[in-house]
Amino acid sequence: MSKNPNEYVSRGDLNDLAGLPRRVNLGDAKKRISGQVSAGKAHIEGDLELGKKCVTALRSSGEFKRATQGFHAYPARLHPEAARLLLEALPGKTLADPFCGGGTLLVEALIAGRKVFGSDLNPVATLVSTARTALLSQEQLTRLSQELEAIHVKAAQSMDEKKHVYLPPSILKYKNWYKTNCFDELACLYDAIRTHESELKPLLQAVFSSLVVKYSLRASDTSNKVVYIPRKNGTVLRAFKEKAKEYVAQLTELQTLVPPGTDPAQITLADARHPDFEKVDTIITSPPYPGTYDYLPLQQLRQAWFDLNMREKEEIGSRRSFKQLKAAYDAWLKDTDTWILSCAKALVSGGQLAVVVGEGMQSGKLLRVAKPTIQAAEKAKLSFVTSASIERFDPATKMKKIEYILVFKKP
Ligand SMILES: C[S@@+](CC[C@H](N)C(=O)[O-])C[C@H]1O[C@@H](n2cnc3c(N)ncnc32)[C@H](O)[C@@H]1O
Incomplete structure (x- = not known):
């Protein structure tokens, strides 16, 4: 674990962070309507x-x-x-x-x-x-399912025990894009995946990534309108568990459709x-x-959770340009x-x-x-x-x- 105190925040500390912007620039997508044409x-x-x-x-x-x-x-x-x-x-x-x-x-x-x-x-x-x-073997699919379950258990335990979790400093300024309980649950999931050693880690991260906009206050992946949806305690952890199950089933279907070899x-x-x-x-x-x-600024929440390096200057045809x-x-x-x-x-x-x-x-x-x-x-x-x-x-x-x-x- 790193010694930098700024990198460690307990759930209590997170809740106390004040003075953060209510709205941050998530790219110039707010007027964009992606819908049926x-x-x-x-x-x-x-x-x-x-x-x-x-x-x-x-x-x-x-x-x-x-x-x-x-x-x-x-x-x-x-x-x-x-x-x-x-x-x-x-x-x-x-x-x-x-x-x-x-x-x-x-x-x-x-x-x-x-x-x-x-x-x-x-x-x-x-x-x-x-x-x-x-493309995963049957043995890897079973392992993926077990690892996703283990992440869920560990994150739920961290929530119950109010454990300190590690977060990348980059996500802290976006904390106000989340209801406190959702942010805390995401933080515990993030930390459980971070400390998990596995060749399947990118797949665990992808399941986590699929939740970070849905359980924020953003209306959708292509809109930065704020929407307040009441979420009970435990919603994000439950969603992770369901998403994990669904993903393993989807991957299993993929294996059956892709020709052997x-x-x-x-x-x-x-x-x-x-x-x-x-x-x-x-x-x-x-x-x-x-x-x-x-495309790149639209991913600002994921960029912050994963501390990603976005090469925004190299994006072709961006709306902002x-x-x-x-x-x-x-x-x-x-x-x-x-x-x-x-x-x-x-x-x-x-x-x-x-x-x-x-x-x-x-x-x-x-x-x-x-x-x-x-x-x-x-x-x-x-x-x-x-x-x-x-x-x-x-x-x-x-x-x-x-x-x-x-x-x-x-x-
Ligand atoms: C129309 S989308 C492609 C969508 C894709 N066909 C799909 O089904 O999801 C265009 C993509 O171009 C990417 N992009 C923008 N500038 C790029 C560049 N210089 N090199 C490679 N990809 C770039 C964006 O990140 C975005 O994913």
Whole structure:
């Protein structure tokens, strides 16, 4: 244990901390409404058959919760059915997603028996992707279940005994984002995981991570509106126990769906402009839409709990950067050229790249994405295969925006 007294706080001390801001900046997401958007007119150019499949993928909607797909929230995730349909439309043996987010595509690609590489700049994305794609033996699943149970017991004991727990100093300034009882229970869970030695630790952390926004005063993962929901003592500990059970069941289902002999997914923390995956035959990915989200600041609570290093300056197309509209759009165009060139280099000859991307909106202006993506692919010497698009009505902006799947091939 460290000797720094500031790192140790008892539950009593935590409750006494005063003068903290009631609201902290959690990124510029408060006006963003992520909700249902209705899908309208479709348009296809290039390969018609492939285009039709892409339109069907773009129109995917409704619940789809197989295996680990429902585990842990992640903003702007691809619809899992869209991922499945795209993989079916673009057959191959190896797949990479350099903006893997919560790993939606990676999970479906494992189920399709592919060798999978995923990367993202956001450490929360890599944590969630790692947890969603974990391929465990029966013995490891049993062990995971036992370890999660042991964490629950230890945390409940710390609560009962009012034990001192260790917390990273980074979380203390966010304490007012929690009701006291929820914060204390999270603190005891955090400490129980921290002191637990196991190769499965990232999976335990992911279960903890799935609760830290839900049991805060934040309305959701994509909104920093404050909501006060009464929570009885013991709610968070119970939620951990239930989440743990659900997660083990989801992982068990994943093992049954993934063909035997499939390699485990390789997931790394990396900037898509400089990826480090091996040569692959297919890349399917969804980069940040310009000016739409602040992916890294949105994770501020998790960043504080885990004391994560967020490389916010390297985030592509962030909403906050679009306060300087022209400069930000120019940067997004340049970044698009760079990451597409990196993908082109990583593809084998004959390999395909599919990009799921949608128009952004800033100051009432639509930010076009299809033409610059196609131009970036041309510069990278990829040939155009198809462009499929649908119009969506976005209730947040009351505008129609177009979402695309653009497919290219390396000669
Ligand atoms: C549209 S989301 C991907 C969502 C993902 N397809 C899913 O289903 O969860 C875009 C992702 O790009 C990541 N990102 C932003 N800038 C990046 C960069 N320079 N390199 C790699 N990833 C980046 C964000 O962290 C975010 O996870």
